[in-house]
Each structure stands twice: as structure tokens, then as C-alpha cells.
Amino acid sequence: QSVLTQPPSASETPGQRVTISCSGSSSNIGTNTVNWYQQLPGTAPELLIYRNNQRPSGVPDRFSGSKSGTSASLAISGLQSEDEADYYCAAWDDSLNGVVFGGGTKLTVL
């Protein structure tokens, strides 16, 4: 049981927009910033969004993040086949004094 809650799966057709939600609590998302990671099949995760809505260099602006209260969302617009991956949200948790992850969302591009 993950501390942060994500839907286990999502799917959409190429060119469309998909959003992935991440729900937490006052001790994690409610107080600290949210990060998103993309894990392509068979590879290590990579930072996709940090500090709620910031993109590292090289990440296309098709990817965007937002946060409101104790929830956060990752949006991917202009969906491409190469976006098919697992996506994880993460935040620092002040009660656990550690990093907490969502259970991951497997995105399928139909």
C-alpha cells in the first residue's frame, strides 16, 4: 500500500491529452513539492517534473505538472507512442521523515 495514491493504469490515443492523478495528505503533498518520474520498460526511472511543475532540461513541454492542496496531476498532451511507460509521483513526507512514492500508473498509448 503506497502512501501516495495513483490510478494503476491510464490509456489514450496518439495526439490526445491524458492526465494522471496523485493523491496524498497534509504531511506530504500538502506541505512539500511533488516530483514525477517516467520509467520506460526495462530502464531506470528518470525525473520528469520537479517542484510541482518544473521540467528538467530536455523534457518536452508536452509534459506538465500541477498541484492543489493534497493532490497533484501530471498532464501529457500530444500523446506519442514513446510516452508509453510507468509514471510515479513522489514527495517528501514530514511525518515519516522520508520520501514517499505513488504506486505508479502504467500509461498505454492505444
Next chain:
Amino acid sequence: QLQLQESGPGLVKPSETLSLTCTVSGGSISSSGYYWGWIRQPPGKGLEWIGSISYSGSTYYNPSLKSRLTISVDTPKKQFSLKLTSVTAADTAVYYCARLPGGETATISYWGQGTLVTVPS
């Protein structure tokens, strides 16, 4: 470009100690403010944060692993290490080493490629 490389046994017997080392190249392990961490991923499952350490030895540990866990750093060798005692099959996972920009953050900006450690049941 910073690179992280995990090394260690791929098979550990139940009740024994899992030991892994991460070697840092392309950057300094002693850079002020950075933390060096470990994350694991059981086969087919999600990510679990294990813990992290600064170059000066300040640590944060996952409370669920704390009683079995030691993370240490060797700055001259540009390495940091993980020791997990009394392992069981539940500790079977791909173990990633990583760099974080600070202590109390979930921003993991660099990841190693990961190494699979199997504990047979």
C-alpha cells in the same frame, strides 16, 4: 555528466546481509548540499525509497527498514554503500543508487542503472 554505478552480489542467501556499493563518476561526491540515496523496486512492482546520506554522513532512513539498514559514504573512493541485514525474499528487488539535491526532498535528479538482487525463498 554525473554517472552512478551500482555493484555487489546478485544473489544473497536468506538471513544474510545484502551489501551494495555505488561509485560516483563525472562529479564530486563531496559537493555541499547533495545527498546520495538508494531506492529499490521489487520485480513488477513500484518504487520504494530506502534512505539517503550526505557526504558528511547525515542520514535519512526509511522507518520500515531502519532496524536493518546502514548507509555509509567513503568520499576518497567516491563511493557510498548500503547494508541491509537479515534479508528475506521480500528484499528481492532492483536496487538503484541516486543523487538528490538535498536531504528533505524527493527530487531524484540522477539514477544509476540499477542492479538486481535476488534472495531465494
